[in-house]
Amino acid sequence: MTHRPGAAGADIVIRGLTKSYGAHRVLDGIDLTVPAGSVTALLGPNGSGKTTTVSIASTLFPADAGSVTIAGHDTVRDARKVRSLIGVTGQSVAIDDLFTGRENLRLMGDLRHLGRGESRRRADELLERFDLVGAADRPVSTYSGGMRRRLDLAMTLVSTPRVIFLDEPTTGLDPRSRRVLWDIIGGLTASGVTIFLTTQYLEEADQLADRIAVLDHGHIVAEGTAQDLKRRVHESEIRLSFDDDESFDAARTLLPSARPVADARRLDLPTDDTVTAMRTTLNLLDAASIDVADVEVHTPTLDDVFFALTGSASAGADATGYVDADDESGAA
């Protein structure tokens, strides 16, 4: 993007961010840097402080200590400037249920001083882009969850923010609506906007983000690309399953470095070069006339990462928040 001289730098810099509610310390000195034009996900379970972080970074309330700068502007000292640079999506706060989608978008345009003609043009364009044309003239109170989220995001884009905060953009949506939103967010990233996304879904962070920071008990416990984080857990494994104890025992003797999973008559063999290692391993077993019932390569998932880093499964793993399928057909 040509208007962005600092594209090589950071658009969000969080330093030593601390926040307590009463005696409950929610953020305990968080440091995080979000490169311009990147999608960074803050991944954490329910109540880990994701919304608190976004609220402080988007000037909603101050931290107890520490600082956030957006494109070099301090969120407390330069709050007005920061507000002109950011868009916040997630809590549908700007949406008025009694108005139609089109009216909401036009009102936002007026609020952003776009002028009457430009507000109308922008509203039409966004309704089209977010697949809301059919529902444009219905009150938002009749919208499904997925449609609301799309409108919420469209409202953010009425102006052209440099930095967008997406606070749990798909929580509570059914898988189909979630995918639609992922596609839209994926499209946004191509335009070079900086996105700071919070999520409790490992899959979402994996799908959308260039970089992931894992928030747990007030601390960033890990940071990096999805690949970096996966590498921190363990290498890929070749998983060999056997039909009978005799083959399983013989293979155990032949492959002493493999980890036996006796219940499943399975051997897990750590590997970093899966193709060569796979061929060598299978040749070895073949030469010893040991029958293998099944072979698979297991690469670590972000769930494995979360478990390894925090000692517990992610909230997203067992509390998906899925609701009954939204009635997207109502859009027509």
Ligand SMILES: Nc1ncnc2c1ncn2[C@@H]1O[C@H](COP(=O)(O)OP(=O)(O)OP(=O)(O)O)[C@@H](O)[C@H]1O
């Ligand atoms: N205004 C408040 N007063 C007191 N406690 C609060 C307040 N806002 C948040 N908290 C508490 O702070 C903690 C972090 O909340 P926050 O909403 O930032 O977490 P989160 O990671 O966004 O969670 P979720 O995924 O459930 O939205 C929670 O324990 C929450 O109960």
